Structure formats: C-alpha cells, structure tokens
Amino acid sequence: MGASFSALFIDQDGLPSVSSSSSTLGDLPETCVASIIQHLNPPDICKLAELNRAFRGASWADFVWESKLPPNYQILVHKILGFVPQKLGKRDIYTRLCRPNTFDSGTKKVWVDKNTGGVCMSISSKGLQITGIDDRRYWNHIPSEESRFHSLAYLQQMWWFQVEGEVEFPFPTGTYSVFFRLHLGRASRRFGRRVWDSEHVHGWDIKPVRFELWTSGDEYSTCQCSLGEAGRWFEYHAGDFKVDSPNSWTKVKVSMTQIDCTHSKGGLCLDSVLIYPTSFRHRLKHNGLLNCSKPCCHLLN
Structure with a gap:
C-alpha cells in the first residue's frame, strides 16, 4: 500500500479523470479506515497501525476488535482473570486473552x-x-x-x-x-x-x-x-x-x-x-x- 493516492472523479463524458490535487492516506477518516481493517486478521491490523496516525487510531477502535473476540469473551475473561475489566478496551482484552x-x-x-x-x-x-x-x-x-x-x-x-x-x-x-x-x-x-x-x-x-x-x-x-x-x-x-x-x-x-x-x-x-x-x-x-x-x-x- 503506497504512501499516497490520487482521487478519481467522473468527467462530463462519464470517463474517470485524475484530480490535480492528491491526498494522503492520513487524510482518510479513522471511522472509514476502521470499517476496512476490521475485515483483516489481527497481525495485519497491527502492521497497518504503523502506517500513520489515522491507521493507528483506527486500530484501537472497539468495534474492530469486538469482531475478533470469541462471542463469550466476557465469560472467558472472568474465568481466566477472575474479573471482567471495565476500563480495558477490546484490543487490550484481546491481547490479554492471546497470552498463555x-x-x-x-x-x-x-x-x-x-x-x-x-x-x-x-x-x-x-x-x-x-x-x-x-x-x-x-x-x-x-x-x-x-x-x-x-x-x-x-x-x-x-x-x-x-x-x-x-x-x-x-x-x-x-x-x-x-x-x-x-x-x-x-x-x-x-x-x-x-x-x-x-x-x-x-x-x-x-x-x-x-x-x-x-x-x-x-x-x-x-x-x-x-x-x-x-x-x-x-x-x-x-x-x-x-x-x-x-x-x-x-x-x-x-x-x-x-x-x-x-x-x-x-x-x-x-x-x-x-x-x-x-x-x-x-x-x-x-x-x-x-x-x-x-x-x-x-x-x-
């Protein structure tokens, strides 16, 4: 994945044309990035988090990691840790569960x-x-x-x-x-x-x-x-x-x-x-x- 991309627009003839202004990946909204990376596996999500601030912020979104956790993760956490941590984000919970x-x-x-x-x-x-x-x-x-x-x-x-x-x-x-x-x-x-x-x-x-x-x-x-x-x-x-x-x-x-x-x-x-x-x-x-x-x-x- 490159460091920047050019936005495509449709001209009057219905053909795509490249705009004169270019945008970087950092211009993408975090919610948009999070919606995309939630379909990736956890190691790839962590790698993309190193690209820029937008991907790093999106990689911490709770709904991204909610889809990676087992459906009964709250029961698992209570069994393993003895309590359900209230202040931990879903990524932190996933990290803890991945440990032996x-x-x-x-x-x-x-x-x-x-x-x-x-x-x-x-x-x-x-x-x-x-x-x-x-x-x-x-x-x-x-x-x-x-x-x-x-x-x-x-x-x-x-x-x-x-x-x-x-x-x-x-x-x-x-x-x-x-x-x-x-x-x-x-x-x-x-x-x-x-x-x-x-x-x-x-x-x-x-x-x-x-x-x-x-x-x-x-x-x-x-x-x-x-x-x-x-x-x-x-x-x-x-x-x-x-x-x-x-x-x-x-x-x-x-x-x-x-x-x-x-x-x-x-x-x-x-x-x-x-x-x-x-x-x-x-x-x-x-x-x-x-x-x-x-x-x-x-x-x-």
Whole structure:
C-alpha cells in the first residue's frame, strides 16, 4: 500500500479523470479506515497501525476488535482473570486473552490463537490422573525446556498404563479436537545440542494404546494407535467434540490406556493434553506433528 493516492472523479463524458490535487492516506477518516481493517486478521491490523496516525487510531477502535473476540469473551475473561475489566478496551482484552493464561493451580493454560481467534487449552501432566505417579520406581516428574509447563511425566517401566484427565470450561461454539502430546525417549540438551535417550523405550509396538473422549454433551469417541517414531514429539488424536451453546460449560474427560499385562512398557514422556479448534489438525499434519495410524470412532450415547 503506497504512501499516497490520487482521487478519481467522473468527467462530463462519464470517463474517470485524475484530480490535480492528491491526498494522503492520513487524510482518510479513522471511522472509514476502521470499517476496512476490521475485515483483516489481527497481525495485519497491527502492521497497518504503523502506517500513520489515522491507521493507528483506527486500530484501537472497539468495534474492530469486538469482531475478533470469541462471542463469550466476557465469560472467558472472568474465568481466566477472575474479573471482567471495565476500563480495558477490546484490543487490550484481546491481547490479554492471546497470552498463555494459567489457572487451576498452574496445571492448565488457555489462550486465544492470534490469527484465528480460536480458543486453545493445554493441561499439564500434573493436572492429569496417572496410575502409579507417586511411585518413583515407575514415574518421575522431570524438568524440560520443551514443555509449556517446564515439567513433564516420564515413565521408566510399568505393566499397567493408565492416564485420565478432566476439565470443565466455557468453550465458544465450534468443533474441537483433543490430543495427547507424547515423546518416546527422554530428551535433554548436551553441549547446546538436543539429544535423547532411548534406554527405557520398549513395549509400545506390541499392542496399541487406546484413547477415549467423553463430554457432558453425551459425545463419546475412541481410537487405538501404536506409538510411533522415537525421539520426536507427536500429538496423538484422542477425538473431537462439538459445542453448540456459547454460554454453557462443557465438561471434557479423556483417557489413554494400555493395560495388557502380558508385557511391560516404558521410556515415554507425557507432556500434556491439548484441546484445539478442529481446523488446527491440518496445521499439525502439515508440520509433521500429528501421529495416529487409525481414525477415531465417534459415537453419541
């Protein structure tokens, strides 16, 4: 977009002609600019705000950011911040929601994707119920720079593998997908380089892991998947759920189990459970992060 433009007029013959006087973008009324930029995504709005005073002022208009906020943003803000700020403009509210906001004693983070406005959530390993987590012969919580929570659960060896999680949250209307973020092998850094230890990795290729999902809307899905390539983080799809009412609270329960006691399994890092808008599955697949060999079976109770 240039720094100036020439105004077009229609002459007596009905043909466009260029006026002798030129106007700059700064001459546009802020309300006019705001009406245009509200159709752009937030990063582009912020870039245009650097052009001049008119675009900068328009970029703060409440009605521009009202269209970017989730429909139930007031409920979200109250849940995340504990109050609804009265003096903050809509752009400030959007900025706060785009940050990873922690709640439930630091075991959960929720944020709004700055490009799409979709609500995302991450539940840490410490926010999940893990069978045997208190016995250090089997599980350990270890520090990690590769986790949003700077900590993950590491399984050395166990026969009975079971992980469950639950959250109740006012998700905006839409369809969401649930993933377990897992890593075979223990990753670390040595001399500034990422390395991983496969010492305890075993048992995951014998029988598949079962992922299950339940919601308060009587939705249920299940799928089985063999854990694949070691040394990389993957998101394993546990199922999808739909939210129809923006003002309701949806309860989501998930589980991951491998309870065939004919063999032991170990060497697994469990970081978190992720809840994304379903459209994000294409992004994960494109980035090579999505890993599940079989599709989920979705049922209504």
